[in-house]
Amino acid sequence: MATLQGQPVLILKEGTERTRGRDAQRLNIMAARVIAESVRSTLGPRGMDKMLVDSLGDVVITNDGVTILKEIDVEHPAAKMVIEVAKTQDNEVGDGTTTAVVLAGEFLKRAEELLEQEIHPAIVSNGYRLAADKAIEILNELAIPISPDDEDILKKIAMTAMTGKGAEVAIDRLAEIAVKAVKSVAEEVNGKIEVDSEYVKIEKRQGGSIDETELIDGVVLDKEVVHPSMPKKVKDAKILLLDSALEVKETETDAKIRITDPEMLQKFVEQEEKMLKEMVDKILNAGANVVICQKGIDDLAQYYLAKAGVLAVRRVKKSDIEKLSKATGAKVHTELREVKPEDLGYAALVEERKIGDEKMVFITGCKNPKAVTVLIRGGTEHVVDEVARGVEDAIRVVECALEDGKVVAGGGAPEIEISLKLREWAPTLGGREQLAVEAFATALEIIPRTLAENAGIDPIDVLVELKSAHEKGEKDAGVDVETGKIIDMKEAGVIEPLRVKTQAIASATEVAVMILRIDDVIAAKGLSKEEEKGGGEEGMGGMGGMGGMGGMY
Numbered sequence: 001m002a003t004l005q006g007q008p009v010l011i012l013k014e015g016t017e018r019t020r021g022r023d024a025q026r027l028n029i030m031a032a033r034v035i036a037e038s039v040r041s042t043l044g045p046r047g048m049d050k051m052l053v054d055s056l057g058d059v060v061i062t063n064d065g066v067t068i069l070k071e072i073d074v075e076h077p078a079a080k081m082v083i084e085v086a087k088t089q090d091n092e093v094g095d096g097t098t099t100a101v102v103l104a105g106e107f108l109k110r111a112e113e114l115l116e117q118e119i120h121p122a123i124v125s126n127g128y129r130l131a132a133d134k135a136i137e138i139l140n141e142l143a144i145p146i147s148p149d150d151e152d153i154l155k156k157i158a159m160t161a162m163t164g165k166g167a168e169v170a171i172d173r174l175a176e177i178a179v180k181a182v183k184s185v186a187e188e189v190n191g192k193i194e195v196d197s198e199y200v201k202i203e204k205r206q207g208g209s210i211d212e213t214e215l216i217d218g219v220v221l222d223k224e225v226v227h228p229s230m231p232k233k234v235k236d237a238k239i240l241l242l243d244s245a246l247e248v249k250e251t252e253t254d255a256k257i258r259i260t261d262p263e264m265l266q267k268f269v270e271q272e273e274k275m276l277k278e279m280v281d282k283i284l285n286a287g288a289n290v291v292i293c294q295k296g297i298d299d300l301a302q303y304y305l306a307k308a309g310v311l312a313v314r315r316v317k318k319s320d321i322e323k324l325s326k327a328t329g330a331k332v333h334t335e336l337r338e339v340k341p342e343d344l345g346y347a348a349l350v351e352e353r354k355i356g357d358e359k360m361v362f363i364t365g366c367k368n369p370k371a372v373t374v375l376i377r378g379g380t381e382h383v384v385d386e387v388a389r390g391v392e393d394a395i396r397v398v399e400c401a402l403e404d405g406k407v408v409a410g411g412g413a414p415e416i417e418i419s420l421k422l423r424e425w426a427p428t429l430g431g432r433e434q435l436a437v438e439a440f441a442t443a444l445e446i447i448p449r450t451l452a453e454n455a456g457i458d459p460i461d462v463l464v465e466l467k468s469a470h471e472k473g474e475k476d477a478g479v480d481v482e483t484g485k486i487i488d489m490k491e492a493g494v495i496e497p498l499r500v501k502t503q504a505i506a507s508a509t510e511v512a513v514m515i516l517r518i519d520d521v522i523a524a525k526g527l528s529k530e531e532e533k534g535g536g537e538e539g540m541g542g543m544g545g546m547g548g549m550g551g552m553y
Helices: 021-040 065-071 077-092 097-116 121-142 151-162 168-185 262-285 299-307 318-328 381-404 413-428 433-444 446-454 459-471 498-516 529-533 537-552
Strands: 002-004 007-009 017-020 050-053 059-062 187-189 192-194 200-206 214-216 219-221 233-242 290-293 311-313 345-355 358-364 372-378 406-409 477-479 486-488 495-497 520-523
Touching: 017 021, 021 065, 021 077, 021 097, 021 498, 021 520, 050 065, 059 065, 059 381, 065 077, 065 097, 077 097, 077 498, 097 121, 097 433, 097 446, 097 498, 121 406, 121 413, 121 433, 121 498, 151 168, 151 381, 151 495, 168 200, 168 214, 168 372, 168 381, 192 381, 200 219, 200 358, 200 381, 219 318, 219 372, 233 318, 262 299, 318 345, 318 358, 372 381, 381 406, 381 495, 381 498, 406 413, 406 498, 413 433, 413 446, 413 459, 413 477, 433 446, 446 459, 446 477, 459 477, 459 486, 495 498
Parallel strands: 200 372, 233 290, 290 311
Antiparallel strands: 002 007, 017 520, 050 059, 187 192, 214 372, 219 358, 233 345, 345 358, 406 495, 477 486
16 A cells, blocks of 8 residues: 555555565565475484375375475465475486475575574575585585496495385395386487486386385386287287277268168178278288287277287377387387388287286386386385385486486585585685575584484484584595494495485575565465355456445545
């Protein structure tokens, strides 16, 4: 509300809420910190799980940061910004989502202390940006180079990502599967390794135990063979991939066929049968004995295929067709006219198996498959889901390590080392930015502190010992959550890809700076239920009346 010559002028719509200055900053920081606190207890090997129940009563039990934050229904805009950090971290790296969110919350907490000392948000923001750049530079100096042949280190990276995610029972086996899966789909392009983890398919099936999880050198389809008379097992399979339907096509334009006597009807039916028979003959002439179709297969076509001893699967997802093409070397066909024997894919075995209480089609024994499947088993649906999340994280971190060829120690070691180096570097800046850099350095200590707290160890003792070890030059010293002792994390096999840390620090800093720079929040008030219902004349009249009142005052 502004006033002009003593007359009030309404600028914002009635019912709009506005928060300004320090109040806006304080509320935004509080909202972001609440989100960080909500996932903080899940960090590390001894982190606790959250049970999330949605409005339909569906339950998710997890300690995966991004899964928790995606499930939470959040109203506050600043809280939503922090959740975006977790999503970005998940998309870019696949792990370290909780770390990124906890860091963002702590950066804001330390910034608030500086704001209370009348330091301008722009100075804090600038100091944070400088500190983040320096932190990433220090991380690159700390990084340990690895080669794709270091299977032992890759396995340790996978185990570090899965620790605390319900997969400990068979962690060795699962880590081995993750490494093998990633190495299977890795390709060398211009001397650099490229991995597309999209080609590692994860299929979940409850029943059995986690130990029964296996890596299949090919693709598993959550489908069954279309016709009961078809073979359930085909050896030395020649696979045809179709992304069109095995049905008689309808005309593009609306057309009517007038049939006046039974003979014409008979001819029409016979012609349809003939067309379907020709389609099946083309498949057989190309030498295919397995047909995987993205769309439908006509009942009559199914009969002809079954008669010829061909195994067929229909309504397969487009993404699975692409994976099959990568795994078997088959071309994806839209038209049957162009099918040639050399366009077919190869697999040593295609068979339908019963897994749990459902049937699945396994396409295995592919030559040098560039798409593989991890079939995850477990006692209950919740166990299988959580193990799948752990395996996904493991696959993504191994992918990052292979692509970048650089790793760092875990267990809070890099955070303490960066904190120490930033404190040494801060005085060289001069000016008030130095205070922001020191606040940033203090904020990084939240990671080892939280690891200790979640393991039931005294965090102050741990931080004192950690700082002492790093000052003596033990740059890989971190907290062992099992014993509470300070040990060399590299030797203990707690290793993470460099990208997990750099991405977490970069995205946490960006969101903290963005929230700090907001000094005015203008929020439109939601419609009340009565206003939502009133859509007719009455509702419009009511709104108009309100507007008129506003103008009058």
